[in-house]
Amino acid sequence: MCPPQTAAVVGTGTIGLGWIALFAARGLRVRVSSTHPAAPERVAAALGLYAASMPGGPVDVRDLIARLDFPPTVEDAVTGVDVVQETAPEDLALKQELFARIAAAAPAGALLFSSTSTLLPDDLGAAVDEPGRVIVAHPFNPPHIVPLVELVTSRGTKPEVVEAAADFYRWLGKTPITLRRPVPGFVANRLQAALLRESIHLVREGVVTVDELDDVVTSSIGSRWAVVGPFRALHLAGGPGGLRHWLSHLGGGLERTWAGLGQPPSDESVHALLIEQVDASFGRQPYEDLAARRDTEQNAVLAAIAAARAAGTGPADA
Amino acid sequence: MCPPQTAAVVGTGTIGLGWIALFAARGLRVRVSSTHPAAPERVAAALGLYAASMPGGPVDVRDLIARLDFPPTVEDAVTGVDVVQETAPEDLALKQELFARIAAAAPAGALLFSSTSTLLPDDLGAAVDEPGRVIVAHPFNPPHIVPLVELVTSRGTKPEVVEAAADFYRWLGKTPITLRRPVPGFVANRLQAALLRESIHLVREGVVTVDELDDVVTSSIGSRWAVVGPFRALHLAGGPGGLRHWLSHLGGGLERTWAGLGQPPSDESVHALLIEQVDASFGRQPYEDLAARRDTEQNAVLAAIAAARAAGTGPADA
Numbered sequence: 001m002c003p004p005q006t007a008a009v010v011g012t013g014t015i016g017l018g019w020i021a022l023f024a025a026r027g028l029r030v031r032v033s034s035t036h037p038a039a040p041e042r043v044a045a046a047l048g049l050y051a052a053s054m055p056g057g058p059v060d061v062r063d064l065i066a067r068l069d070f071p072p073t074v075e076d077a078v079t080g081v082d083v084v085q086e087t088a089p090e091d092l093a094l095k096q097e098l099f100a101r102i103a104a105a106a107p108a109g110a111l112l113f114s115s116t117s118t119l120l121p122d123d124l125g126a127a128v129d130e131p132g133r134v135i136v137a138h139p140f141n142p143p144h145i146v147p148l149v150e151l152v153t154s155r156g157t158k159p160e161v162v163e164a165a166a167d168f169y170r171w172l173g174k175t176p177i178t179l180r181r182p183v184p185g186f187v188a189n190r191l192q193a194a195l196l197r198e199s200i201h202l203v204r205e206g207v208v209t210v211d212e213l214d215d216v217v218t219s220s221i222g223s224r225w226a227v228v229g230p231f232r233a234l235h236l237a238g239g240p241g242g243l244r245h246w247l248s249h250l251g252g253g254l255e256r257t258w259a260g261l262g263q264p265p266s267d268e269s270v271h272a273l274l275i276e277q278v279d280a281s282f283g284r285q286p287y288e289d290l291a292a293r294r295d296t297e298q299n300a301v302l303a304a305i306a307a308a309r310a311a312g313t314g315p316a317d318a
Numbered sequence: 319m320c321p322p323q324t325a326a327v328v329g330t331g332t333i334g335l336g337w338i339a340l341f342a343a344r345g346l347r348v349r350v351s352s353t354h355p356a357a358p359e360r361v362a363a364a365l366g367l368y369a370a371s372m373p374g375g376p377v378d379v380r381d382l383i384a385r386l387d388f389p390p391t392v393e394d395a396v397t398g399v400d401v402v403q404e405t406a407p408e409d410l411a412l413k414q415e416l417f418a419r420i421a422a423a424a425p426a427g428a429l430l431f432s433s434t435s436t437l438l439p440d441d442l443g444a445a446v447d448e449p450g451r452v453i454v455a456h457p458f459n460p461p462h463i464v465p466l467v468e469l470v471t472s473r474g475t476k477p478e479v480v481e482a483a484a485d486f487y488r489w490l491g492k493t494p495i496t497l498r499r500p501v502p503g504f505v506a507n508r509l510q511a512a513l514l515r516e517s518i519h520l521v522r523e524g525v526v527t528v529d530e531l532d533d534v535v536t537s538s539i540g541s542r543w544a545v546v547g548p549f550r551a552l553h554l555a556g557g558p559g560g561l562r563h564w565l566s567h568l569g570g571g572l573e574r575t576w577a578g579l580g581q582p583p584s585d586e587s588v589h590a591l592l593i594e595q596v597d598a599s600f601g602r603q604p605y606e607d608l609a610a611r612r613d614t615e616q617n618a619v620l621a622a623i624a625a626a627r628a629a630g631t632g633p634a635d636a
Contacts, residue, residue, distance in 0.1 A: 014557065140538040141555065147537040147538070147541075148537040148538035150534070175537040177530050177533055177534050177537075179525055179526060180525055180526060180527075181523075181524060181525055185578070187525060187526055187534045188535075188538045188539055190520065190575070190578075191513055191516050191517065191535065192539055192548070193572070193575045193576060193579065194515065194516035195509055195513045195539075195548055196548050196552070196572070197572075197576050197579075198508055199549065202501070202509075203549075205499075205501065206498055206499060207501045208495070208497060209498075211549075213505065213547060213549060214546065214547020214548065214549050215493060215495055216506050216547070217506075217509065217547040218544060219464070220458040221458075221506055221509060221510055221543065222544040222547070223464070223616055223623075224458075224464065224616060225535050225536060225539065225543060226536060226541040226544040226615075226619050227540070227615035227616050228536065228615075229532020229533065229534070229536050229540070230514050230532065230535060231528040231529075231531060231532050231596060232532050232600060232608070232612075235596055235601060235608075237459065239332065239605065240605040240606075242601055242605065243592060243593055243601065247584075247593065248589075251584050252584065254514070254515075254584035255584045257503060257508070258584075260503070260508075261512055261515075265573065266570065266572035266576075271565045271566075271569055275561055275562050275565065277549075278549060278553055278560070282550060282553070283553060283560055287554070287557065287558040287560065290553075290554055291554050294542075294545055294550075296626055297545035297546075297622075297626045297627070298544075300622040300625065300626040301544050301619050301622055301623060302541055304615075304619055304621065305615055305618065305619060308618040309615070
């Protein structure tokens with residue numbers, strides 16, 4: 001792949017702003033397509049925050065802003081670009097129309113990505129001449145920090161386009177994972193929802209408060225899953241006998257454990273309970289401070305893992 | 319609390335060995351009670367591995383071994399100690415008998431802990447004169463690295479004993495969380511089971527392999543939950559409007575998402591699929607190498623978060 005030079009970002013919501021910051025920090029010329037009347041000012045203000053929390057360390061926001069253009073139309077924004085990242089609201093008809101215009105005006109070889117978290121690529125590309133060009137590239141918020149990009153292709157996506165898509169995100173410093181088939185909610189958000197369901201159940205049952213549950217997670221499974229995923233963790237929990245040993249001894253009990261997990265509602269009374277407990281704890285602290293702290297610490301975690309891997313820890317690294 | 323001087327660890331399985339290593343590294347005199355005929359040799363061999371992966375950096379295994387005694391009976395082991403940590407097999411009758419003997423021989427003020435992951439303190443203390451003395455102190459494996467200790471008390475546990483228990487684990491450098499009421503499986507393992515269920519579902523459905531699922535987790539929710547738990551993460555996902563905003567916009571959709579999550583069996587065919595995929599990936603690497611790498615990286619993550627917090631990231635730290 002030739003290094004990309006120019007990208008278009010369509011939309012300037014939270015996700016769009018994250019992509020703009022990351023693309024510009026990586027040296028791309030970024031065409032910003034926004035229906036917002038004060039888009040340049042809005043983007044410049046947001047980039048100040050993003051520039052301070054870049055994974056490799058703070059960057060000069062003026063360097064980022066100098067790489068942006070604000071063309072008047074979507075067609076102008078995508079003309080001649082290598083990559084398009086669409087981040088419009090989650091409205092299928094709107095996105096279908098956008099992709100029809102994007103595909104007609106962008107170069108035939110441009111990669112066309114949607115940041116959608118809920119829509120499937122077959123639907124997004126329905127109004128495009130070559131529907132398989134549209135690929136879901138779903139980031140985890142904030143996109144400039146969290147490594148994951150879930151790639152979801154459609155029936156017609158050519159293998160070389162899938163490969164070019166993954167190459168692009170690796171070039172960007174991300175961790176692209178291509179789903180083998182589409183599933184509503186993709187992978188990370190489904191896993192998150194599963195854990196959240198049991199979390200809400202335990203708070204609702206009065207076993208722990210939201211604050212205590214958060215502390216349980218950060219002091220155990222959180223830092224564990226930062227370094228090994230659930231299957232590798234299970235394999236190691238089996239000792240030298242590995243997953244085989246674990247499943248033969250404890251696998252039978254899994255169904256009983258699962259049957260005992262909670263199925264809380266997500267209704268007014270549950271919401272009120274959660275909000276009350278959050279307000280009583282960290283909920284009154286300024287959003288910007290909490291978010292900045294989260295981002296600083298997550299960058300520190302990712303850097304520490306990268307450093308530990310670079311240093312190596314034995315033959316398994318060979 | 320006066321600093322503890324002497325602890326007894328009953329049992330020398332994986333969890334017992336972890337406690338022995340941590341207690342000795344913290345300077346405690348450790349009485350090891352084991353029915354294993356070659357317990358001293360077994361413990362010495364295991365401590366070599368644990369000494370290399372101590373959170374604060376490697377320690378000299380000879381210093382650890384010099385702090386151990388191997389009394390002939392449980393009664394001898396617990397006489398005059400400050401703390402007893404029971405790590406016998408998960409057999410209720412066995413543990414009940416052990417705690418009756420322990421409570422009769424240990425000082426009246428000694429803290430009596432069980433490392434059980436499945437039994438409840440009311441049951442464990444059934445044969446003890448003062449049943450409320452028995453407290454579950456459930457670690458996450460390996461106990462010398464993962465900060466969490468879930469404390470589960472019984473109906474009769476005195477408030478000052480709960481407090482002394484939490485003080486002890488904080489002194490040890492752990493993060494004790496006292497459950498407000500007992501629940502089977504406690505908190506961390508229930509959350510882990512919830513995430514594992516959806517993970518197995520997605521692998522079974524062919525959306526991702528075990529390896530890809532692990533990569534999704536480590537590159538997104540893992541490093542996120544290392545620094546903020548699920549509720550703080552949700553609060554921040556709501557932007558400046560916080561959890562209130564998030565729930566009012568997306569809370570209604572949670573039930574639909576939950577209804578779409580998988581309910582896989584845990585049967586022979588699922589086990590075979592998981593084992594086959596693990597074998598094809600990391601499963602053939604030596605256990606010791608994989609475990610050492612996990613522990614090195616988890617220590618690096620915990621140290622990075624501690625350093626980031628010590629450095630402070632703005633007014634929210636005040």
